[in-house]
Amino acid sequence: MPETTSFGHVVALAGGVGGAKLAHGLAQALPAAALTVIVNTGDDFEHLGLPISPDLDTVMYTLAGLANPVTGWGQVGESWNFLAALQRLGGPAWFQLGDRDLATHLERRRRLAAGATLTQTTAALCRALGVGPAVLPMTDDPLRTLVQTDAGELEFQEYFVHRQCAPRVNGFRFAGAETAQPTPSVLAALDAADLIVLCPSNPFVSLGPILLLPGVSTRLAARPTLAVSPIVGGKALKGPAAKMLDELGLDVSALAVARRYAEAGVLRAFVLDHVDAALVPDVRALGLLTLVADTVMSTEADRARLAHEVLAFAAQPLVAG
């Protein structure tokens, strides 16, 4: 493995499953104090009166070693007695809340109701679960992703979970974006970053909300920032990214993702999978450096390996170069 502790501080921007996996790899490759993970909260919503933060929970559970490796969400070895009882009572059981997972939401609710911010609440939950790296919600303000579809404008979880991404997407709206601010912790982490990694998360609904917060994109542009493609061989490994690219009339390819970030001016380098090596000239034509790697993280070892490769690559042309 290459020596990767030469980075003072690495900041990862992540959504759910794919982002959490690379964040976990980085957590294995770096000292805990050298990594901050900034997480999308645009998917957050209230369900049964509980504040649900799907991406924060996926990152937190993944870093704590509690994530369910099969579903990509929720906890491993979860039990479902609550949900079965709720179903019997005629309650809304479309959003799957496991018995252990419920503790996260109820404790989060309790802390928020007592006046803590989402940032403070997340820190407390992470501490209790033994998560080393800082995990930061992108904002403590309400910012909600709405998916504009042929079935109308849908709340994200309604689109994603309830309708299983079936409606055709024609755009997005981020309610609250006019006033939502990144937290001081987020801005401080970005200011201190020696490397910023856009994890392989959905560019529209996972990283998009983070990038549109005031001050985030300019900081990314000013520092060594790279992205790992969430599209491999024209497919998304998880979630609706490929379907969204297609429905928005874009190439369903890693190149389209690279172009999107390059046009936003936030990127210096892009990491593609081996199967997409033929796209390298096109990505370079966008003014980006490239790394071709095995980006599919099927095992925990894959996560650490990819993290090491990305850090070693970044140490050369981005930081040192």
Place this chain on the structure above:
Amino acid sequence: MPETTSFGHVVALAGGVGGAKLAHGLAQALPAAALTVIVNTGDDFEHLGLPISPDLDTVMYTLAGLANPVTGWGQVGESWNFLAALQRLGGPAWFQLGDRDLATHLERRRRLAAGATLTQTTAALCRALGVGPAVLPMTDDPLRTLVQTDAGELEFQEYFVHRQCAPRVNGFRFAGAETAQPTPSVLAALDAADLIVLCPSNPFVSLGPILLLPGVSTRLAARPTLAVSPIVGGKALKGPAAKMLDELGLDVSALAVARRYAEAGVLRAFVLDHVDAALVPDVRALGLLTLVADTVMSTEADRARLAHEVLAFAAQPLVAG
């Protein structure tokens, strides 16, 4: 078994465990439409943002055949994965919320938040669980039992669960009693009652709050009303009734309970256990009719047997006589 369907309508007033057992016995002895159970809500409280109604739940679970026969509260075959996870997160785990039980509280919260009354919510939950008799909260208004002790005035669950009834009791306060009203359903059930049964529940904190609601005691006084003693052989079968009698300077006996109800003018008859048969003359001296029975309900069959005995007794001197 005696023929007991001669009653047009029986109303039972109940608190938690003991009350729920006799209510269950009555539910076995009567057609579902012939029984209404009015339940104490003075113990209700909010925990983790959830509206908890301990007595309503105990009655509902007991009538549904879901009650835990060992603890007397919660559901049989319950799992505790939520509570273990909450404990790991450093959340308040002193009040034991089982995984299945949580569904009741979250669904109740959801319905109340949508504008339903506690009466409507309870009816919906009971319907979903297949409970036949009407189960009515005594009021839809907030009325909270506070226990005045040598450790100060304590919320009921703080006294009962958290401090396990250890502080010495010197009185009670019922916050909200100035404005709380019995529901129209409660008054209508009492008005239609051919027999009213005060179940073997704590006279201070279980039936006391029901009796002090405006219009309840006068209706009890106007109709055939009997009570089954919650004190057997100078002991409470469950809960702090005996301890409270002692600390309030009263006899720890069935007689003290009979006297309390007799002085309130709400009773025509009193049911004592065989072990307390010697108290019969004293109870009769209060102007009450008496039935001596085996009042300890160890098994489900005991519940039905006691219910039949009580109904047969009531059919003679109270209704017919």
